[in-house]
Amino acid sequence: xxxxxxxxxxxxxxxxSKLIDKIDxxxxxxxxxxxxxxxxxxELREEIVKVISLNGGHLASSLGSVEVTIAxxxxxxxxxxxxxxxxxxxxxxxxxxTGRRDRFPTIRQFGGLSGFPSRSExxxxxxxxxxxxxxxxxxxxxxxxxxxxxxxxxxVAVIGDGSIGAGISFEAMNHAGQMEKCPFRSDxxxxxxxxxxxxxxxxxxTCGRTHLRDPKTNNPGPFLxxxxxxxxxxxxxxxxxxxxxxxxxxxxxGEAKSADIGxxxxxxxxxxFKKVKILKTVPMEQAFDIFMEEVKRTW
Numbered sequence: 185x186x187x188x189x190x191x192x193x194x195x196x197x198x199x200x201s202k203l204i205d206k207i208d209x210x211x212x213x214x215x216x217x218x219x220x221x222x223x224x225x226x227e228l229r230e231e232i233v234k235v236i237s238l239n240g241g242h243l244a245s246s247l248g249s250v251e252v253t254i255a256x257x258x259x260x261x262x263x264x265x266x267x268x269x270x271x272x273x274x275x276x277x278x279x280x281x282t283g284r285r286d287r288f289p290t291i292r293q294f295g296g297l298s299g300f301p302s303r304s305e306x307x308x309x310x311x312x313x314x315x316x317x318x319x320x321x322x323x324x325x326x327x328x329x330x331x332x333x334x335x336x337x338x339x340v341a342v343i344g345d346g347s348i349g350a351g352i353s354f355e356a357m358n359h360a361g362q363m364e365k366c367p368f369r370s371d372x373x374x375x376x377x378x379x380x381x382x383x384x385x386x387x388x389x390t391c392g393r394t395h396l397r398d399p400k401t402n403n404p405g406p407f408l409x410x411x412x413x414x415x416x417x418x419x420x421x422x423x424x425x426x427x428x429x430x431x432x433x434x435x436x437x438g439e440a441k442s443a444d445i446g447x448x449x450x451x452x453x454x455x456x457f458k459k460v461k462i463l464k465t466v467p468m469e470q471a472f473d474i475f476m477e478e479v480k481r482t483w
Contacts, residue, residue: 202227207281210257210308221258225250228277231288236276239292241299245344246276252342253277260338266310266326270319270343272300275309282308310339317350319343324356410449410472417476427479447475 203220204227206212216224228250236243256267257278269275279297280288284306290296301309311322323341330337347353411429418427428446448455454471456463456478466474 204228204231204280204285207285208283210260210262210281213254213258213281221254225254228254228280231280231285232276235289235291239289241276241292242273245271245274249274249342250277253281256340256342257281260340263307263310265338266323266340267308268311268319268323268326268339268341269301269313270341270347271316272313274342274344275301278308279306282306316347317343317352319347320353321356321359324360413472414447414475418479421480425479445479447471 203216203224207224213221213224229247232243232246232250235241236246253275254277256262260267262282267278269278276288276291278301279291284297287297292299298305300314301312303309303312310326311319313319313322319341320343323339326339330339343353414427414429418425426444428443428448430446430448443459445458446456448457449468449471452468453465454468454475455465456471456475458478463478464474
């Protein structure tokens with residue numbers, strides 16, 4: 185539809201504004217509602233297809249990671265919080281949402297944007313990558329450095345099903361699982377109980393998670409209910425003690441080396457251990473009472 189001004193000259197119809205044009209940093213994402221975020225996801229895909237059809241590049245991986253990119257940048261406080269992309273070929277939406285929209289047509293061109301995250305390109309690129317399998321080990325190193333410097337921020341590794349099978353990925357997960365304070369976020373399976381100490385968690389990365397929640401109802405399963413009973417009972421002792429409740433009787437004792445005393449559950453039975461040394465194996469129906477007697481006997 186053509187509009188006319190008072191002096192009789194036609195005015196051009198104003199171009200429909202795009203949400204993508206209003207995003208200069210992740211902070212702008214927090215101002216959008218869910219409907220706008222869905223629209224933004226579509227606009228990001230259109231921009232990626234338009235540019236990559238001319239320049240070449242990794243199309244499918246970046247199209248598939250649009251929503252997770254929006255969610256991460258909206259949920260975390262980047263650039264203080266660090267996002268580490270594995271390979272980095274899926275980070276085109278990340279570039280578009282972190283102040284590089286105007287330069288995006290130069291991606292993979294001489295003097296233009298890199299096809300991968302680049303620390304020299306943006307403060308939102310926490311790790312310069314381009315190879316598969318490096319994200320978890322890089323993120324783990326950042327976590328160790330953060331804790332040594334007594335800093336506080338989150339580190340997120342984004343890794344796909346192809347890269348997760350790399351040897352370096354498994355090495356990083358094994359390393360993290362053996363750390364006294366495992367940095368992986370998961371349901372809590374070990375807590376500092378009693379006294380003024382805040383909760384601190386160590387994950388059971390092997391198979392404990394299968395005990396956590398009922399897959400049909402998502403309600404706490406027997407493992408979480410048992411852990412809650414132990415924590416409540418230990419809190420009533422009035423003495424600070426580190427108690428582990430692990431979901432795997434095979435690996436649990438070794439993965440809870442920082443615990444003063446612990447219990448690791450299996451199928452129909454549980455193993456009670458102290459400082460990694462196994463004390464006894466007990467039937468599951470008697471595990472709580474026997475375990476609490478051991479805790480009281482120790483302190």
